[in-house]
Amino acid sequence: MIPPVITDAVMYANLLILLSTGFTLTYLTAKIPNFAHATFAGIGMYVTFTVFKIWKLDPYIAAPIAFIIGAGFGAFIYVVVIGTLKKYGATLISITISTLAIEIIVLAIINIYADYIQASLAIVSRWFMFRYADFEFMGEPGVLTVSTTLAGLLIIGFHLMLTKTRFGIQMRATVEDSALASVLGVNVELVSTVSWLLTGGLAGLAGSLLPLWLQGSPLVGERILISVFASSILGGISSIYGAMLGGYLIGLTEVLGTVALMDVLGSWVSAYRLLIPLTVMAMVLLRAPRGVVGIIEGIQARGLSVRRILRLKR
Amino acid sequence: MIDIGLLINIIIDVLAFLAIYLILAVSLNLQYGYTGIPNFGLALSAAGGAYVTGALTGRIAMTIYGVGEGLDFMSDNTKITELINARLSHDPLMGILIFILIIAIAAVINAGLGYIASRPAIKLRADYLMMTLIAMAEAARVIGLNYYPLVGGTFWVHVPDLFAWMGDMRNVGVCLVIFAISLIVFLAVQVMVTSPYGRLLRAVRDNEVTAECVGKDVVKIRTKVIIIGSVIASLAGVLYSFHLQTVLAAAFKRTDWTFWPWLMVMVGGPSNNIGGAVGTLVVILTRRMIIYYKHYFEAYVPFEVIWLEQIMLGLALILIMVFRPQGLIPEKPTRVRGLPTKPSQKPREKSKEA
Numbered sequence: 001m002i003p004p005v006i007t008d009a010v011m012y013a014n015l016l017i018l019l020s021t022g023f024t025l026t027y028l029t030a031k032i033p034n035f036a037h038a039t040f041a042g043i044g045m046y047v048t049f050t051v052f053k054i055w056k057l058d059p060y061i062a063a064p065i066a067f068i069i070g071a072g073f074g075a076f077i078y079v080v081v082i083g084t085l086k087k088y089g090a091t092l093i094s095i096t097i098s099t100l101a102i103e104i105i106v107l108a109i110i111n112i113y114a115d116y117i118q119a120s121l122a123i124v125s126r127w128f129m130f131r132y133a134d135f136e137f138m139g140e141p142g143v144l145t146v147s148t149t150l151a152g153l154l155i156i157g158f159h160l161m162l163t164k165t166r167f168g169i170q171m172r173a174t175v176e177d178s179a180l181a182s183v184l185g186v187n188v189e190l191v192s193t194v195s196w197l198l199t200g201g202l203a204g205l206a207g208s209l210l211p212l213w214l215q216g217s218p219l220v221g222e223r224i225l226i227s228v229f230a231s232s233i234l235g236g237i238s239s240i241y242g243a244m245l246g247g248y249l250i251g252l253t254e255v256l257g258t259v260a261l262m263d264v265l266g267s268w269v270s271a272y273r274l275l276i277p278l279t280v281m282a283m284v285l286l287r288a289p290r291g292v293v294g295i296i297e298g299i300q301a302r303g304l305s306v307r308r309i310l311r312l313k314r
Numbered sequence: 315m316i317d318i319g320l321l322i323n324i325i326i327d328v329l330a331f332l333a334i335y336l337i338l339a340v341s342l343n344l345q346y347g348y349t350g351i352p353n354f355g356l357a358l359s360a361a362g363g364a365y366v367t368g369a370l371t372g373r374i375a376m377t378i379y380g381v382g383e384g385l386d387f388m389s390d391n392t393k394i395t396e397l398i399n400a401r402l403s404h405d406p407l408m409g410i411l412i413f414i415l416i417i418a419i420a421a422v423i424n425a426g427l428g429y430i431a432s433r434p435a436i437k438l439r440a441d442y443l444m445m446t447l448i449a450m451a452e453a454a455r456v457i458g459l460n461y462y463p464l465v466g467g468t469f470w471v472h473v474p475d476l477f478a479w480m481g482d483m484r485n486v487g488v489c490l491v492i493f494a495i496s497l498i499v500f501l502a503v504q505v506m507v508t509s510p511y512g513r514l515l516r517a518v519r520d521n522e523v524t525a526e527c528v529g530k531d532v533v534k535i536r537t538k539v540i541i542i543g544s545v546i547a548s549l550a551g552v553l554y555s556f557h558l559q560t561v562l563a564a565a566f567k568r569t570d571w572t573f574w575p576w577l578m579v580m581v582g583g584p585s586n587n588i589g590g591a592v593g594t595l596v597v598i599l600t601r602r603m604i605i606y607y608k609h610y611f612e613a614y615v616p617f618e619v620i621w622l623e624q625i626m627l628g629l630a631l632i633l634i635m636v637f638r639p640q641g642l643i644p645e646k647p648t649r650v651r652g653l654p655t656k657p658s659q660k661p662r663e664k665s666k667e668a
Contacts, residue, residue: 105628108621115617271460285434
């Protein structure tokens with residue numbers, strides 16, 4: 001039996017990986033932090049809500065649906081809003097502001113949906129949690145296995161895509177230098193659209209799994225967004241692998257750190273959980289603004305590769 | 315027929331909100347429009363100002379008047395506020411003194427908050443700063459919502475009416491005070507940006523490398539502007555709390571205190587204070603219209619009208635970005651005191667010919 005604290009931490013870290021990988025991917029291709037990112041997860045949450053509460057189906061059926069809706073929505077945002085703004089020559093800062101507007105619009109739409117359900121079907125449509133609907137796998141909640149598997153698949157899948165496929169290499173080329181990539185025949189627009197599609201899908205997926213372990217509500221996304229920022233920044237913001245590592249580190253520190261502090265200082269600490277990723281973020285920016293990736297590169301630049309250290313030992 | 319008293323109240327309400335948001339728009343314009351700092355943490359300063367007002371006004375007045383012996387400030391808040399208000403209604407001098415004191419404390423505390431919040435990312439690219447500041451504003455809200463002694467957590471705290479001595483004219487009086495302060499801030503920033511310092515700010519915005527080359531410390535200038543901007547924005551929080559006579563931590567949402575000011579500045583035209591004022595007027599009037607007429611909508615839609623308002627204004631921002639990124643009133647070459655009124659075009663043409 002795994003202690004519930006560990007389950008909590010791993011679950012949260014898995015969700016953060018799904019979110020921070022997507023966040024970093026859009027940052028790399030569009031060069032802007034997408035403030036609307038966490039609202040994709042909000043959409044996923046309400047897909048699960050609809051599937052489970054209204055259609056009375058298994059909540060896991062919502063996962064692929066949430067992925068598709070999130071993906072479609074991500075691509076829609078990129079093509080319609082970001083693409084148009086780029087075409088009209090908007091600066092990166094104004095595109096970023098527009099993502100804040102998108103966040104507010106999507107949040108309003110989710111809230112309208114929640115209000116509508118509450119009014120027409122008389123079901124409580126905020127602060128829901130479906131832990132009781134989950135299956136058990138080896139004595140543990142099923143969502144733990146599912147989310148860990150998904151996070152693992154995501155890491156392996158991304159690695160294979162970026163290193164072994166033509167499209168992944170095109171994606172890396174676009175990230176490095178989109179002008180040069182397009183000269184070499186890479187369809188930069190397509191690469192960007194696909195990366196937004198993946199981002200939206202992954203965030204939708206994370207959102208659809210969230211209510212199986214945590215409380216879901218339209219405002220949850222706003223809260224998680226800070227942890228996503230922290231994960232991405234800790235990972236060096238411009239590295240997919242860094243974001244994955246950052247997601248795990250922030251997820252575990254946030255949950256385990258809160259529990260540890262609660263032991264020392266008392267249970268009131270749990271309300272200020274948000275301050276942990278915020279502090280990590282501030283420390284990283286102050287001390288090592290390029291995050292884990294920067295630290296690793298710094299070590300490599302001094303000629304200290306892992307291989308060499310091992311050889312020295314031998 | 316139309317009730318005159320109600321009409322006056324509506325006008326006062328709109329004017330007060332206009333003045334409060336004008337302060338925020340001016341603060342943002344100074345930071346983003348003139349210096350190019352995308353401050354996404356305006357809600358932090360507004361909340362900071364309101365928290366200072368909520369936490370300190372009552373406590374200071376309580377100590378000065380010695381009322382409420384044996385009462386707890388938070389749990390007997392309504393009673394204490396009533397006692398203080400009774401004393402304040404005969405004591406204009408003390409009311410004004412406390413008002414000035416609160417503004418001063420809020421300014422000092424928010425200057426510090428602005429410095430701390432911007433410190434981690436001030437030397438880095440703009441997107442880091444945006445993320446940090448938005449996170450800091452969220453943290454301020456979380457602290458306000460959970461730390462009960464500050465402003466009552468999920469409840470609220472009453473702010474003693476420092477203008478109780480105005481009697482029946484209290485609402486009009488407070489509105490005038492807010493308006494006067496707003497005007498002073500507007501003019502002060504206007505003077506600042508038309509001075510040589512304003513030129514320096516625009517140099518930092520347009521090309522920081524050049525600014526550094528001529529020996530200007532860009533990070534220092536940015537820090538200064540963020541501190542000034544935070545102090546100005548905190549005034550909005552202070553005045554808002556005195557206007558409503560309550561502070562509610564849950565009210566300091568990103569939408570209301572960061573997004574609306576951004577929308578105002580973008581509508582009116584960044585780096586243009588007049589534009590900022592026009593933008594504020596447009597947005598506030600639209601919002602207030604929706605609020606006053608919302609019961610007409612409410613009969614037809616099965617959800618709260620506030621969401622519709624958010625969708626509309628969110629779309630408005632995107633449309634403005636696409637079709638009129640320079641805003642309603644675009645930036646003009648600013649007249650700088652001591653230089654000819656019209657910048658002559660001749661040298662540029664000459665260089666083209668050559």
